[in-house]
Amino acid sequence: MITVEQAWHIIQNQTRDYGTEAVAFERSLGRILAEDILADRDMPPFDRVTMDGIAINYTDFAGGNRSFTIAGTQAAGDEPLRGSKPDHCVEIMTGAVLPEGFDTIIRYEDVLITGNHAEVIVENIRRGQNIHNKGKDKQQGDVVAAKGRVISPALISIIASVGKTNVLVKKFPKVVIISSGDELVEVDETPAIYQIRRSNNYTIKAILQQQGLQIDMVHIPDEPNVTRDEISRCLDNYDVILLSGGISMGKFDYIPQALEEVGVTKLFHKVRQRPGKPFWFGANDKGVLVFAFPGNPVATFMCVHRYFLPWLQDTLGLLTQKRYAVLAADFTFEPDLEYFLQVQTTMAPDGRTMATPLAGNGSGDFANLADTDAFLQLPADRTDFEAGEVFELFQFNRN
Numbered sequence: 044m045i046t047v048e049q050a051w052h053i054i055q056n057q058t059r060d061y062g063t064e065a066v067a068f069e070r071s072l073g074r075i076l077a078e079d080i081l082a083d084r085d086m087p088p089f090d091r092v093t094m095d096g097i098a099i100n101y102t103d104f105a106g107g108n109r110s111f112t113i114a115g116t117q118a119a120g121d122e123p124l125r126g127s128k129p130d131h132c133v134e135i136m137t138g139a140v141l142p143e144g145f146d147t148i149i150r151y152e153d154v155l156i157t158g159n160h161a162e163v164i165v166e167n168i169r170r171g172q173n174i175h176n177k178g179k180d181k182q183q184g185d186v187v188a189a190k191g192r193v194i195s196p197a198l199i200s201i202i203a204s205v206g207k208t209n210v211l212v213k214k215f216p217k218v219v220i221i222s223s224g225d226e227l228v229e230v231d232e233t234p235a236i237y238q239i240r241r242s243n244n245y246t247i248k249a250i251l252q253q254q255g256l257q258i259d260m261v262h263i264p265d266e267p268n269v270t271r272d273e274i275s276r277c278l279d280n281y282d283v284i285l286l287s288g289g290i291s292m293g294k295f296d297y298i299p300q301a302l303e304e305v306g307v308t309k310l311f312h313k314v315r316q317r318p319g320k321p322f323w324f325g326a327n328d329k330g331v332l333v334f335a336f337p338g339n340p341v342a343t344f345m346c347v348h349r350y351f352l353p354w355l356q357d358t359l360g361l362l363t364q365k366r367y368a369v370l371a372a373d374f375t376f377e378p379d380l381e382y383f384l385q386v387q388t389t390m391a392p393d394g395r396t397m398a399t400p401l402a403g404n405g406s407g408d409f410a411n412l413a414d415t416d417a418f419l420q421l422p423a424d425r426t427d428f429e430a431g432e433v434f435e436l437f438q439f440n441r442n
């Protein structure tokens with residue numbers, strides 16, 4: 044049986060390029076930028092006043108003058124006043140362009156205005172103070188935001204300020220979730236005593252919605268012909284199929300055989316891990332990928348976070364960093380499998396991320412997932428894990 048790392052490498056070798064698309068910039072939050080955003084003008088585009096007060100020519104002040112005649116007022120958005128004279132000043136507002144002949148702004152707090160005169164009442168004035176100079180942040184044509192970044196609220200302000208109404212982003216793959224199982228009824232149905240409502244498919248959908256993906260859902264019974272037909276139809280209409288359930292050793296686990304019958308080549312089946320050991324992964328000759336996750340809810344959930352989201356991030360060209368956390372309490376796990384230990388994380392005052400184990404009652408205990416926010420990947424070759432040791436962390440339940 045392959046290890047988690049081997050499984051991940053096989054999946055990583057199947058990243059795809061789904062191209063790019065233009066979207067309205069107001070709808071681009073969270074998408075991956077697929078073009079460099081250039082400054083269309085210098086930033087700031089003019090010498091921008093940063094305090095409400097008066098504009099003077101510093102030479103007048105240096106020559107000993109403290110009382111200035113107010114020659115006019117200039118608000119933000121006004122054209123710059125012209126024709127300055129010695130010992131004149133202009134009342135000026137934050138965001139206004141610096142008028143010709145002036146080079147220094149003194150805030151209202153440091154002047155006394157009487158009639159049309161302004162007297163400067165402080166001595167520590169610097170030439171050029173309170174002005175955000177043209178081009179100081181970026182020059183016209185500079186890359187302000189490089190492609191490959193997630194579009195954050197800060198990037199939205201850059202995109203808006205350079206006047207891009209549409210922005211090029213990475214296209215998402217078309218994804219469908221197929222759940223299976225005769226014991227599963229719809230959410231609005233009342234299950235018989237031996238049935239349950241389906242939930243894995245909604246969880247996967249929600250995880251992908253957090254990434255900005257819209258996805259379709261299909262449910263199939265444990266019946267080989269329907270299983271084959273539905274998978275076949277989805278192979279023709281989607282880039283990625285996510286399955287949940289029907290891949291283990293049960294008499295009615297038809298999925299692996301059906302996948303191979305409809306031309307999906309198995310790249311692996313079973314990984315040395317808990318939960319999620321029966322995980323099946325493959326691709327057809329058109330490049331459609333199939334992630335068939337084990338049906339137990341925690342197994343599906345973990346596999347989506349451990350394999351599918353990293354694949355999606357790689358596919359979209361997103362640079363990601365591994366995360367680590369400190370195990371906060373001793374923990375023992377005996378089987379010769381890598382273990383995805385559910386934890387609650389906290390930030391300690393010394394800056395470390397602490398992970399408190401909350402193992403739950405196995406991979407059917409999805410109630411436990413709501414009380415945890417991450418899992419630690421514990422290696423297979425050991426049994427005892429001690430408080431203070433550091434392991435790789437995979438976060439979920441993020442908002």
Ligand SMILES: Nc1nc2c(c(=O)[nH]1)N[C@H]1C(S)=C(S)[C@@H](COP(=O)(O)OP(=O)(O)OC[C@H]3O[C@@H](n4cnc5c(N)ncnc54)[C@H](O)[C@@H]3O)O[C@H]1N2
Nearest residue numbers: 222241242243244287288289290291292296337338339342
């Ligand atoms: N003889 C063996 N039996 C099992 C093994 C094994 O190695 N040998 N592995 C176990 C492990 S580990 C897992 S995980 C499960 C995987 O089972 P399947 O992928 O075949 O999934 P199902 O049998 O269809 O369902 C398992 C379990 O999950 C529930 N389920 C399935 N889909 C959903 C859904 N959409 N929403 C909510 N719950 C769902 C289902 O009702 C079952 O309770 O196999 C073990 N068996």
Ligand code: MOO
Nearest residue numbers: 318319320342406
């Ligand atoms: O993968 Mo199974 O989830 O260990 O029950």
Ligand SMILES: [Mg+2]
Nearest residue numbers: 289291293296
């Ligand atoms: Mg089964």
